[in-house]
Amino acid sequence: MNQQYSIAGLHLPDVNQEEKLHRILSSALEKTMGDESKISETFLPYWNAEYFNLDQVKIFRESTPAEQSSILQLCNLGILEEAYFIEKAGVGYMAKMVLFAETTEERMLYALFGADEVSHLSQIKRFLPTPKLSNNPFLNMLEDVVESDDKTVLLFVLQVVLEGWGLTHYRSIAQSCQHPQLSSVIRGFLQDESRHHATGVTLFEKISSSKLSQDIVDILAIFLQMVQLGPQSVVTAIEKVKGDLSKVEKINIFAELDTENHSGSRLKLLRSLMHLPNTINIVENLQNKGCFQPLKANQCVL
Template identity: 70%
Template sequence: MNKQNTVARLDLPHIDREDKLNRILSAALDNQGDILSEKNAKNETPLNYWNQEYFNLHKVNIFQESTATEKRLILQLCNLEILKEAYFIEKAGVGYMAKMILLAETTEERMLYGLFAADEVNHFSKISGFLPVPKINNSPFLNLLEEVVESNDKKVLLFVLQVVLEGWGLTHYRSIAKHCQNIQLRSTLNSFLQDESRHHATGVTLFEKISLTKLSRETITEILAVFLQMVQVGPQSVVKAIEQVKGSLSREEKINIFEQLDTQNHSGIRLKKLHSLMHLPNATSVINSLENKGYFQPLKASLCVL
């Protein structure tokens, strides 16, 4: 795939801060994040927005037995993972909304997606102020997101991205905002909620008006099966952060960490929420197929070691 022709463009570069175009953009956004962004770019601001309790690390023996420096590094990696995901989701959202402007079937729908594109630009600009410009890595979720937004099937786009993922994102933003220790970032995240709710509601409204074709239903089921499997295997990024700081972990050590993180309960809550988001009348066959294959069932810790 030629990424220059893709919608998400997660690898799209930034221009120099002093570029005239950047100054025009900042003026248009009335951007308040420039000073903070510059500090973070120089790594002068530690990433300590969420504490160990948010990640359940206070229950993990190997973390509690670590040195103060190791704990700080693990927490920074966990914090960075949350911010990077938000950064790339909002970046992809700009391209997605632009695509939906072109796929709009009424004037009002096109107007709505034009407004939504501006929301995504605003969110992306704001979240960018809280972390250094991240490099795109091999994230299974972001890889899936990039693939989905390339679909030309509007039914797939509406259900997967706006009904399910925007609804999921709304719950996620509420959670990270509630537990964020930084007043400015908490306020920023809370400011996203009304927009995300509107994006989700629009997806539900438009999707409820259509009937799924056999191909659309199969495509949606296949995509959501992959996504649900990611949720089933629990907080992989937390275990990865521990291993990155502590060194290679044995399978038994990883199982112990997943057990101490209460992975099965952690995943079960999220899978239950995703099930409720999908519960629309014209998506019953999708839910039934996913249920029959066990994708809404959380996995025990031993099955989360990849």
């Protein structure tokens, strides 16, 4: 993939704030959103240890205050950076769907949805230091899916499943966020995301099950495996601060994080999102592959 011309645009650079293009964008955003100046103070952690279940993890509780702070900061940045790059990919995706539209109204909707994603991206960016694109398996998958030219894949994977999943995720992080302004920003996304999801469902339900691509099953199997593997990013954050962990230590951490229940509830939600009148075969195929079965702690160590 040519990163310079990818639809998701995760690697697109930002222009310098002094450049004229940036000033024009800021003026346009201010006209539609009001004054959205960058948050001046650093308020990490936005989410506390309890949100990540770190208070249940022995190695975290026994760490020094400085180590605990570093682990929490990594977990917090993980949430914000993932949200930033998801919204960044959303700008490109909506632009692509404008071109794929089959009616005037569909084209108009996707053009409006693109403006939603621009607004979300701009607002999330105010709460981040310089966003860094790490080797995140979910973002790698997202980038590949956005490049698909199969509209059934785009609608079902991105708008039906991932936008539906995103609604629950944004609601959760908004409720648990300790920063009132950031919490309010994320809550403001919910109505937009709900509209995006509902549009995906409406358009997808018109498609005959015989026209659905096998790629949908293959892509969702990869995504569901990521969910099955539990909170890998939390364990990675602990290891970055504490140093290399043994397999036994990692298994203990996953057990303390209650990974089987953590993943099980998410897999149940995802199964319900996928269950539409024309997707019975897709859900059964994934069920037969064991994709909705959460893994035990000792199965989550990569």
